[in-house]
Amino acid sequence: MSGKNWDRVPIDVQSIDAPLSRAAVFLVVTVANEQTALAKVFSTLDGLDDLVKTVGFRDLSARLSCIAGIGVDLWDHLHFDKRPRELRPFAQIEGAVHVAPSTPGDLLFHIRSERPDLCFEFERILLDSLGTSVTVVDEVSGFRYFDARDLLGFVDGTANPTGLDLPASAIVGDEDADFVGGSYVIVQKYLHDLRAWAEVPTPLQEGIIGRTKLDNIEIDDDDAPRKSHKSLATIVDAGGIEYDILRDNMPFGRPGQGEFGTYFIGYSRYLWVIEKMLQRMYIGDPRGAYDRILDFSTPHTGTTFFAPARPILQALARAAAA
Ligand code: HEM
Secondary structure (H helix, E strand, C coil): CCCCCCCCCCCCCCCCCCCCCCEEEEEEEEECCCHHHHHHHHHHHHCHHHHHHHHHHHHHHHCCEEEEEECHHHHHCCCCCCCCCCCCCCCCEECCCCEECCCCCCEEEEEEECCHHHHHHHHHHHHHHHHHHEEEEEEEEEECCCCCECCCCCECCCCCCCCCHHHHHHCCCHHHHHHCCCEEEEEEEEEECHHHHHCCCHHHHHHHHCECCCCCCECCCCCCCCCCHHHHCCEECCCCCEECCEECCEEEEEHHHCEEEEEEEEEECCHHHHHHHHHHHHCCCCCCCCCHHHHCEEECCCEEEEECCHHHHHHHHHHHHC
8 A cells, every 4th residue: 555655756546545635526437338448448547657647746745646436337348257246336225305316437536636736637638548438427626625624614524534444444355355455435426505504503503413513523412312414424333343434525616606515435445334324324313314414415426436456457457458
C-alpha cells in the first residue's frame, strides 16, 4: 500500500487510503458493448498510473489520486476467470416511504486532489483517452465545505476508521485471496431539500444526524424513540464486532439551479456491510423507523463497483488486451 511518500512522488492509482481532499470528481461511465471499446478502456486503465504522474507531478503538494472501480456487468465481459466474491449489482431498496434506486455504471473514477484544476485536467485527459468507447452517465464535482461539513451543515466523515482500522475496514484481506488489496465501493448521488431542512429546529436536526451541529459531539441515542443516522449506519454483529466503512462524501451544487447535494461514496472490505447500512437506513430499525435524513435527501443514483488493487487492475488490462 502507498502512503509513505505522498509529498515526494505521485500517488499510486487504487490507493484507497489516499488523503481526503478539498476537491473531487466522481465520474461514472458505461462502456460500449464492443471488443474495440473494451480494448480501448483497458488500455486506458493500464495507463492510469502514468496519467496520475502526468498531471499530479505538476504540483505534488496537491496530492492528485485516482481510484477506478469496475461494475459487475463489465466484469463479466472480461476474459478473467475470477470474480470478487461479493461483487453483485446494486439492488434497489424499497422502504415504506423512500426508495434507493439502482442505476447503471460500468466504471467509476474517483479523482481527488487539493486543487480542483488538477481533478479537472485529469478528467479531461482521461475522457479524451476513453473517447467514444464510453458514455458518461454521471459526473459530479465536489468541494470541501468549511470544516468538512455537508450541505445539511454537519461535519461529515468524523467516524471514519484511522490507522490500522482503515485497511481492516476498507480493504479486502485473505478471505478473498485473489482480490487482496481491493475494495467494494458504493456510490449514491443525493439531492437535498434545503428549504425544508432549514425549517427543522437544530435540536431535531441533531437528533436526526446523531451529532451536535456546532461542535460535532456524538449523541447517545440508545433511549431515543427513533434511531439517528449515525446509529442506523452502525453495524454490529452477534458477537459484538463493529464493522466500519471508509467514506469520502463531498458536497456539490449549483445554487442558481436550486441544486444542493451530497455525493455519498463508501469503501468497504465486505460489500454486505454497506448493503446492511442501506437496509437499515431505508427499511428502518425497527422496520418503518427509517433514517429521517431521507425525508430531506433523495438519492438519484445507486451503483456498486469493485476497485481492484493496482496489480490486479494491470492484470485485468492485460487480459482484456489479449
Ligand atoms: C445524504 C447522504 C448522507 C449524509 C448527508 C450523511 C451525513 C453523515 C454525517 C453528518 C455523519 C456523522 C459524522 C460522521 O461520523 O461522519 C454520518 C455518519 C455516518 N454515515 Fe452518513 N450520510 C449520508 C449517507 C450515508 C449512507 C448512504 C451511508 C451508508 C450506506 C452512510 C454511512 C455512515 C456511517 C457508517 C457513519 C458513521 C457512523 C458511526 O458513528 O459509526 N451515510 N453521515
